[in-house]
Amino acid sequence: MDSFLPVQVSWTPQTAASGSDFYPYTNNAGTVAGISGGDxxxxxxxxxxxxxxxxxxxxxxxxxxxxxxxxxxxxxxxFYADGLTLIKRxxxxxxxxxxxxxxxxxxxxxxxxxxxxxxSKRFFPYYARVLLGGLDLEGHxxxxxxxxxxxxxxxxxxxxxxxxxxxxxxxxNQIYRKTPLGILQAPHTLDQVKAVMRDxxxxxxxxDIQTGDYLELFIITAQGVDVEKYDLRKD
Amino acid sequence: xxxFSGNFDRFSDLFNPYDSNPTNANHAIGDFTxxxxxxLVMGSTVLGLEYQDGxxxxxxxxxxxxxxxxxxxxxxxxxxxxxxxxxxxxxxSDFQHTKHMLDSLMIKExxxxxxxVLSTPHIYEYLSRVLYHRRSKLDPLWNTYVVGGxxxxxxxxxxxxxxGTTYQSSIVATGLGAYFAQPILRNAVEGREGxxxxxxxxxxxxxxxxxxxxxxxxxxxxxxxxxxxxxxxEISEPYALPTEWSFGEGxxxxxxxxx
Numbered sequence: 001m002d003s004f005l006p007v008q009v010s011w012t013p014q015t016a017a018s019g020s021d022f023y024p025y026t027n028n029a030g031t032v033a034g035i036s037g038g039d040x041x042x043x044x045x046x047x048x049x050x051x052x053x054x055x056x057x058x059x060x061x062x063x064x065x066x067x068x069x070x071x072x073x074x075x076x077x078x079f080y081a082d083g084l085t086l087i088k089r090x091x092x093x094x095x096x097x098x099x100x101x102x103x104x105x106x107x108x109x110x111x112x113x114x115x116x117x118x119x120s121k122r123f124f125p126y127y128a129r130v131l132l133g134g135l136d137l138e139g140h141x142x143x144x145x146x147x148x149x150x151x152x153x154x155x156x157x158x159x160x161x162x163x164x165x166x167x168x169x170x171x172x173n174q175i176y177r178k179t180p181l182g183i184l185q186a187p188h189t190l191d192q193v194k195a196v197m198r199d200x201x202x203x204x205x206x207x208d209i210q211t212g213d214y215l216e217l218f219i220i221t222a223q224g225v226d227v228e229k230y231d232l233r234k235d
Numbered sequence: 236x237x238x239f240s241g242n243f244d245r246f247s248d249l250f251n252p253y254d255s256n257p258t259n260a261n262h263a264i265g266d267f268t269x270x271x272x273x274x275l276v277m278g279s280t281v282l283g284l285e286y287q288d289g290x291x292x293x294x295x296x297x298x299x300x301x302x303x304x305x306x307x308x309x310x311x312x313x314x315x316x317x318x319x320x321x322x323x324x325x326x327x328s329d330f331q332h333t334k335h336m337l338d339s340l341m342i343k344e345x346x347x348x349x350x351x352v353l354s355t356p357h358i359y360e361y362l363s364r365v366l367y368h369r370r371s372k373l374d375p376l377w378n379t380y381v382v383g384g385x386x387x388x389x390x391x392x393x394x395x396x397x398x399g400t401t402y403q404s405s406i407v408a409t410g411l412g413a414y415f416a417q418p419i420l421r422n423a424v425e426g427r428e429g430x431x432x433x434x435x436x437x438x439x440x441x442x443x444x445x446x447x448x449x450x451x452x453x454x455x456x457x458x459x460x461x462x463x464x465x466x467x468x469e470i471s472e473p474y475a476l477p478t479e480w481s482f483g484e485g486x487x488x489x490x491x492x493x494x
Contacts, residue, residue, distance in 0.1 A: 024370050026398055049402050056413050058394070059404040081367050081399035124371075 025079050025127045026052030029210035030064055031163035032075035033200060034133040035175055035193045036141030036156055042190070043073040043133040043143070043218040044197045046163075046232060049080060050210045060213035060234060067225045069094050070104035072134035073218040074114075077161030078148070079127040086126050089117060107134030111144040111152060119150030129160040134220055141220065163204035163211040170200055190219070198230060205232045274326035274377040276300050278311045279453045280412035281322035282443055283381045284424045285390045285405040286431035289464035290383035292322045292407075293440040295448070296473045297455040304455070312461045314468040316341050318384050319355045320461045321362075324409040325378035325397065333376060336365070355384025355391040355463075359401075367399025379409040385463045390428070408443075411451045416443035433462070445476045 029050045034043045045065035049058040065075035066087055074090065076083030093113060097105045105113070111132055118126060125148045132144040145158040157175035159167035172178050174196050175188065188196075197217060205212045212235070217228040276298040283292040298306030311330070313321045315337045323330040340361065344353055353361075359382040369375050375397040384391040393403045405428045406420040423439045424431060431439075440460060448456045456478050461470040 022373060022375055024373060024375075024398065026400060028400060051413065052400075056417075058400075059402045061404075062402045079398075079400075081363075081370075081401065084401070085367060085399075 025082075027078060027127070027162075028052050028058070028080035029162040030077040031159065031161040031167065031201065031204055031208065031211045032065065032077050032129065032131045033159035033164070033167055033171070033197065034073075034075070034131045034143035034145075034157070035171065035188075035197060036133070036143045037190060037193055038187055039135075039139055039141065039221065040190050040193075041073075041133040041135060041141035041143060041220040042193050042197055043075055043131065043220065044201060045075045045077070045161075045216055046201060046205070046211045047214040047216060048210065048212050052079075055209065057213075063216060065216060065218060067218065067227075068110070069098070070107070070110060070134075071220065071225060072107045072110055072132060073220055073225060075131045075133075075218075076128045078129045082126040083128040083130075086117065086128055086130070090114060093117070106137055107132070107142060107144075108136055108154075110134070111154070114144070114146065115150040115152045117150075118146060118148065122149050125149050129164070131158060131160055133218070135222065139222055159200065161211075163201075163208040166204045166207060167200045170203070171196070190221075194219070194228075201232060274329070276305060276309075276327040277453065278309065278324050278327055278330070279451060280408065280410045280416065280444075280447050281311065281324050281379070281381045282409075282412055282416055282420065282440055283322065283383050283392050283407040284420055284431075284436060284439065285392050285428040286424075286433065286436040287429055288433055289385035289462060290320075290390050290392050291433075291436045291440060291460060291462045292320060292381055292383050293444055293458055293460045294322050294324075295444065295455045295458045297453065297457075298327050299453040302452070304453075307455060307457065308473065310459060310470075310473075312459050312470055314461075314470060315358055316352060317467045318386050318463055319353075319358050320383045320463050320468050320470070322381040322383070322461070323378050324380075326376075329376040329378050333362070333365075333378065333380075337362070354386040355382060355393075356386075358382065358384070359391070359393045359395070363393075363395040363399060363401045366395055366397060370398050381407050381409065383461070383463050385465060388465070412443070412447055415447055415450055419443055419446070436462075441476055445478065448476065448478065 030046050032045045047061045047063055049062040051058055067073055074087055094105055114132055127148055130146040136142045142154050143158050144152050145155050146152045157171035201215045212232045215230040215232050219226040281294045294311040296308055297304055298309035311323050313334050315321050366376055377397050379396040382393045392407055394407045395401045406424050408417040444458050448454045456476040457473050459471055459473050
């Protein structure tokens with residue numbers, strides 16, 4: 001996975017207080033993933049928030065994935081304050097759009113809006129790994145993956161954040177079926193995708209110390225968004 | 236006149252990264268645009284927890300000036316409105332600025348006279364946006380805040396730091412308290428918020444503050460506690476925690492002892 005930080009400086013409040021310069025970022029980490037299906041989309045994020053430097057857990061439950069007013073789901077990891085600010089800005093733009101056009105913004109339009117919002121801070125980026133999930137204009141599931149400065153692409157399955165590099169190859173195999181060694185080629189059902197997602201996160205939690213505690217699944221269908229919560233390892 | 240051994244060598248006047256004395260040359264005294272990046276009088280740990288009647292927070296009363304225990308009666312807990320309390324670690328002058336800012340906000344809201352008052356989540360949101368805004372200007376308020384409150388039967392305990400990072404939890408600890416006290420608080424409080432009595436909450440906080448006093452150098456055993464319940468905010472007078480040092484007699488292997 002891409003690692004975007006404008007400057008590489010090790011920073012903690014402790015070192016900062018002893019005379020070093022202020023560094024405006026930290027990495028509260030966490031993992032976000034999304035899988036799209038024929039008429040659904042499953043987005044997932046763990047709920048641990050880490051301090052960023054050292055082995056501290058701030059809290060075991062601070063959601064970083066949110067349902068937006070147009071029925072899409074936006075997940076962030078990385079610097080929590082930036083991610084939250086980004087979501088506040090996006091929510092406000094969605095409200096303005098609704099008042100201006102008397103309809104909800106489509107997910108593909110929101111994907112483009114998210115891209116330019118990230119790029120508008122190209123030289124002081126939101127250090128957030130963002131994933132947007134929803135249904136496209138035909139009602140097919142879609143996941144958009146981003147880097148911190150707004151490059152984006154629609155994809156079948158995508159994982160990002162601290163455990164992203166552990167989950168992505170598993171999704172490449174299970175969802176993209178890049179190496180079809182006798183694997184069935186039938187389209188995935190919602191239950192299969194949910195199972196893949198839960199296995200992905202329980203596995204990532206085994207190795208990534210910044211992922212864990214709880215898993216939140218956002219299941220997006222034409223009927224709306226369902227949220228399911230599962231336990232993950234808490235160590 | 237410089238009494239700090241790190242500066243006996245005249246070359247180290249230029250820059251000494253290990254020097255924590257705020258008056259020395261590597262600190263930006265006189266350069267006003269940089270002053271806010273160099274905290275001077277610092278407060279240490281703040282602890283907070285939820286219990287059955289509301290929330291309780293604790294902090295010692297020390298304002299450290301470098302390694303010097305400069306101000307020993309510095310209150311780091313402050314009420315905002317009737318049902319919110321603010322605990323501050325970090326730079327004390329930035330904390331005073333924040334107190335002034337929140338007082339102005341509460342007065343402005345009072346003048347509207349519309350029977351609406353800002354509850355704890357509102358104050359917390361306001362504060363966290365101010366801190367995030369200041370970090371985005373690269374001119375941070377050098378603090379970590381614990382915001383506690385009790386509104387309409389709901390407990391609230393939140394954390395916000397100089398980067399604008401926020402989280403809400405039933406236990407909060409800043410600074411070294413996050414290492415020493417957080418695990419103790421998690422064991423004692425998590426899952427028991429609704430049944431923890433006031434006496435138990437006081438006991439837990441006293442124990443944690445005492446452990447911090449034993450191990451962290453920039454603390455005092457003189458602490459203040461605040462609780463927010465349905466009856467409002469109540470901040471205690473500073474009181475001393477009893478400490479026990481006699482076990483030091485029996486420790487061998489360093490200092491002047493040979494055996």
